Amino acid sequence: MSMLEGAPWLLAHKSMLSVNQPLKVSLYGTDYVLWKDSQDNVNALPNICPHMGAMLSEGWCEQQEDNSSVVVCPFHALEFDHTGCTILPGTHQKTLPQLSPLELIIQGEFIWTYGGYEPKIPIPNILNKIEQQYEFIGYIGDTSVPTDLQSMLLNMHDYNHQNGTHRELFKITEVQFKKFIDNGYSSEAFFHTPTAPSSVLDKLKNPSLFMLPDIIEAHLENYFPSLVIFHGDNSLAKIAQCHLFIPESMNQTRTYVLLFAQKKSPFFNFFSQQFLKLSKTIVEQDAEILTKIYTDSPQKIKLNNEIGMDWVKRNFARWSDN
Ligand code: FES
Numbered sequence: 367m368s369m370l371e372g373a374p375w376l377l378a379h380k381s382m383l384s385v386n387q388p389l390k391v392s393l394y395g396t397d398y399v400l401w402k403d404s405q406d407n408v409n410a411l412p413n414i415c416p417h418m419g420a421m422l423s424e425g426w427c428e429q430q431e432d433n434s435s436v437v438v439c440p441f442h443a444l445e446f447d448h449t450g451c452t453i454l455p456g457t458h459q460k461t462l463p464q465l466s467p468l469e470l471i472i473q474g475e476f477i478w479t480y481g482g483y484e485p486k487i488p489i490p491n492i493l494n495k496i497e498q499q500y501e502f503i504g505y506i507g508d509t510s511v512p513t514d515l516q517s518m519l520l521n522m523h524d525y526n527h528q529n530g531t532h533r534e535l536f537k538i539t540e541v542q543f544k545k546f547i548d549n550g551y552s553s554e555a556f557f558h559t560p561t562a563p564s565s566v567l568d569k570l571k572n573p574s575l576f577m578l579p580d581i582i583e584a585h586l587e588n589y590f591p592s593l594v595i596f597h598g599d600n601s602l603a604k605i606a607q608c609h610l611f612i613p614e615s616m617n618q619t620r621t622y623v624l625l626f627a628q629k630k631s632p633f634f635n636f637f638s639q640q641f642l643k644l645s646k647t648i649v650e651q652d653a654e655i656l657t658k659i660y661t662d663s664p665q666k667i668k669l670n671n672e673i674g675m676d677w678v679k680r681n682f683a684r685w686s687d688n
């Protein structure tokens with residue numbers, strides 16, 4: 367199994383960080399503390415305090431005179447600045463860096479990193495375009511799933527799992543696959559999925575069903591390995607539902623959703639929270655099935671429309687080849 371060293375990962379959208387509130391994130395088996403100061407600067411250090419190993423993310427932040435902030439260890443209150451330096455009690459001088467910062471690439475609201483590895487592919491600029499053209503609605507479903515990255519990505523590019531994994535939501539009667547455009551490490555998939563009608567009672571129980579059309583016309587834009595965008599369009603809004611993936615360790619993979627919309631109707635405001643809830647349910651259902659499969663078992667049956675999964679497998683193989 368590979369964690370695809372050299373790929374860019376979107377650790378967070380800035381809205382996921384509260385000012386001066388440390389947050390723990392993990393990548394490639396290392397924990398980091400991430401914090402945003404009052405000037406919107408984002409910093410990242412390894413999460414292990416070099417004194418006696420406390421988790422810095424369990425501490426707090428102190429604002430400095432210049433409005434930057436330091437992270438304070440919860441154990442003995444040593445303060446670390448964004449370069450990893452501290453001032454030992456009784457001295458008035460900064461130490462040399464005791465922690466080496468994780469290099470971040472901040473693009474607008476997006477916090478990317480290569481995790482300290484040599485970049486192998488560029489950061490996709492699609493999110494910057496979406497940020498310009500759409501309104502940011504929110505993030506949802508930040509979940510750490512005990513599975514490897516490849517299993518997570520296979521699930522996301524599996525166009526046949528709706529009736530199993532998401533059966534209560536979609537009731538899809540068939541997958542009409544239209545087109546798959548393979549551009550190497552990026553791709554696009556177009557398919558239509560007619561849905562069985564839901565009763566009014568079902569819809570009242572789950573109002574997000576009001577947003578689902580009779581035929582879901584799916585357009586997925588895929589950026590291997592960290593991003594899948596589901597484009598949707600209905601009378602209320604055009605939406606871009608962005609699914610992000612991060613290999614926290616060999617057998618732990620994080621996912622979350624950023625939702626963007628171009629509103630067409632004032633009613634969308636009412637439904638946008640429902641839509642976030644729907645996205646959350648989808649993430650939870652995927653997370654659930656991912657803990658219930660034998661990931662190393664050989665696949666002995668092949669279904670139609672597995673082209674997205676084939677694309678994922680090929681890209682994993684290609685990554686380790688060069
Ligand atoms: S463990 Fe962090 S200050 Fe002691």
Ligand SMILES: [Fe+2]
Pocket residue numbers: 521522527531532648652
């Ligand atoms: Fe799914």
